[in-house]
Amino acid sequence: MSLLTGTMLTFTSCSEENVTTTGALPYQSSFQRDADGWVAGLTDYGTAQESIMEFKSAWKGLPAPLDTTRKSIMIESMNRSDDAFMFIKKKVTGLTPNTDYSLIFDIELASKYPSNSIGIGGSPGGSVFLKVGASSVEPVKVLKDDFYTINIDKGSQNNDGKDAIRIGDIGTGDSDEVYKLITRSNQATPFNTRTNAQGELWLIVGTDSGFEGLTTLYYSKITVTPKTTM
Structure with a gap:
């Protein structure tokens, strides 16, 4: 994973060598003190494209015209491969080992991409699909x-895949390209997963x-709640 310096603050708390963990669930972070242990990554591209993907991540304030004093995790890249997967991950500990969990993700993020906009390969809003999930093993490139x-x-x-499901896209619903906060949730379709022998996800x-x-x-709030323990 690559973590680069943002224009305001460096994403230092999220290096691969310093991944912090969270005990048990439910989990919530609005990133006001730091990046809370989330690590950014990019996959699904060829080695020949590595130098032109323009991947960056940082812990920084939301963009104008939003409240720039509110912190968030900024992540960006060029999609040179027509299939780029840009993500953040976090280890959760203190769960019951070898146990099934049914999880609800509530995501708040800042996007500026109109839902019905037109772009190369697809819509900048409607063709960029937001996914959430969990795995008993660390997701790595x-x-x-x-x-x-x-x-x-x-x-x-x-x-959808076994370890992640789609919960919408990043379209704002507006026609203007201006940042606004949008929310997405899988409340209607809980995500099922299973912890490892150490009680981790x-x-x-x-x-x-x-x-x-x-x-x-800009990811501004992430909440993960176990709906039921199966």
Whole structure:
């Protein structure tokens, strides 16, 4: 994973070597003190494209015209591969080992991309799909046949996978390209997962993009609540 300096603050609390954890669930963070242990990553592109993906992440204030004193996790990249998956992940501990959990994710993020906008390969808003999920193993970027992919099943673009499901897109619903806060949830379709023998889960939130351009998002609040213990 690559974590670069933002224009305001460096995402230092989220280096691969310093991943912090959270005990048990429910979990919520609005990132006001720090990045709360979330680590950013990018997959689904070829090695030949690595230098032109323009991947960046930072803990910083929301963009104008929003309240810039509110902190968030900014993440951005160019989608040179027409399939880039841009994500953040976090380890949760203190759960019951080898146990099924049914999770509700509530995500608040700042986006500026109109839902029905037109772009190369797809809509900057409607063709960038927001996904959430969890895995008993750490999601990591892996190299296979000169292509960077991920070691969990997140599905492809608007399709669900075993370890992540789509909960909407990043379209704002407006016609103007201006940042606004949007919310997405899987309240109607809880995500089912299972902890490992140590009572751990890796949470993941990301975007699977069909838009071949630059996407810059700001995650401002993440809440994960167990609906039931199965």
